[in-house]
Amino acid sequence: MAIELLDSANVVDTSQACIGTKAAVPTTDVLGRIANLETRLARTASEIDAAQAVRYKVFVEEMKAQVGPEADRRKRDVDSWDAICDHLLVLDTSIEGDAEDQIVGTYRLLRQDVAERSGGFYSSSEFAIDALLARHPTKRFMELGRSCVLPDYRTKRTVELLWQGNWAYALKYGMDAMFGCGSFPGVVPAEHALALSFLHHNIRARDDWAVSARPELHRTMDLMPAEAINAKKALAALPPLIKGYMRLGAMVGDGAVVDHAFRTTDVLIVLPISNISGRYLNYYGADAGRFGGAAS
Template identity: 70%
Template sequence: MSIELLDRVSLVDGGAQSAAVAGRTTEGLLGRIGNLETRIARNDREIDAAQAVRYRVFVEEMGAQIPSDSARRKRDIDAWDMVCDHLLVLDRSLDCDPEDQIVGTYRLLRHDVARTNGGFYSATEFDVDALMARHPEKRFMELGRSCVLPEYRSKRTVELLWQGCWAYALTHRVDAMFGCGSFPGIRPEEHALALSFLYHNAVARDEWAVRALPELYREMDLMPVEAINPRKALAAMPPLIKGYLRLGAMIGEGAVVDHAFNTTDALIVLPISSISDRYRNYYGADAGRFAS
């Protein structure tokens, strides 16, 4: 599970690159910047193409281990694909079918859908059920399986993916988003500085507290607070996690080692009410903010 593989670029970066409009201008369109568009997958062919993009990033690039049947098909597939919505970024300048224009993807799972289809993927690593039990009136959404092809890892691609998530959340009246932010490798101690900074400065408390499952729990508190240099800790952190911290996100307590995906995972928790005014003003209350 990951929202990690955008971590070579920042989540958002100053200044709108396209004009705002009142509502969507194209059916299903969630945003557009230049030749790139973001929207939800419309058919099985597009979902299959998104799974192929995930395979290229997770397996060929990052060395993830997947079932042999999926490997033969060169697709990253799991059971949640059938119930999730698949957010896409497409390069419309490519002269080919839409499914061959997909250059990035994010997987979105709403609370009501998860409730009737076996729960959230993150529940295999973190006790998200306890978190949601404390907020029975809130609508949650899980973000996962994010990736972008190497040649498209730019600020505008990541900004479009976030705009798509934001517009989708507004449309479905989501109250909080969550998902795993990942560090490369399966040795948490190699990320002691960054993990310790998160533990001392960003761990969710009280009503938003959430922990890794006991059998998977790995300590994040690997350094005393007086030994942490905040500037160096932030520099050592995957940019996607830094981006979510800027938005107002919190971190679950305890890391989880994902051997299949060769990552060390931390849970990101982002209540919509916690998103800083800077980013609320930037993206606005209109789901079509970037659709022009």
């Protein structure tokens, strides 16, 4: 699941850029910087622990997700995938203390080659990912998940840095497509009939990119006929992160899955790199250099 706390709606519109460029990213491990905020991968186990504490604050304390007694005792959101993922961080360097004290946002990244050596993707617990991967044997996929930002930092700058970090990471490892769960609040899909139906009729992944919820978990997204959907109202009803992925050029899989532990209704987001809107490539830079230099 991915809690919907990020919004890329404010990213500026610019002219078209070349799609599909795979230039080298900067050699420093800092992937982006805006003023006092920077994004990079976690360097130590203690930084991952601090990111898990941020996730606990957002997912459990704020969003009321259910976790096990040990996680509650430690006040950490932890699962078995944490050990094999890279953890993208946003840090506020103006906060006094160690890096662990500066973490204000996080994203979890998992490359296909790592997943295949280590038990698969998290999303496979809800969606039939294997069929999608099998149709693209020459493409390299990465999974995005566990996105969250502390309340005081849910701003345009933080969101831009998270997208910057994801893009720089994808370039560094030569990724061809991204995917991950996007979430609606609550466990009753019918409460999101307008938004789910809009996604189903308008941006559903098809043909070689088609992917479905696992049959035993599949909940229909086709809750309203296409002619009954008011597109403007549907867009307004979409969670910010899903709306942001849409603007990038993402598609959604067929069927939603109810995650009772996190109290969400999940859809699968699929984003081929070749689909990414030119205006975003131009804004962040085909080489991920937009926020890669000195503070701005």
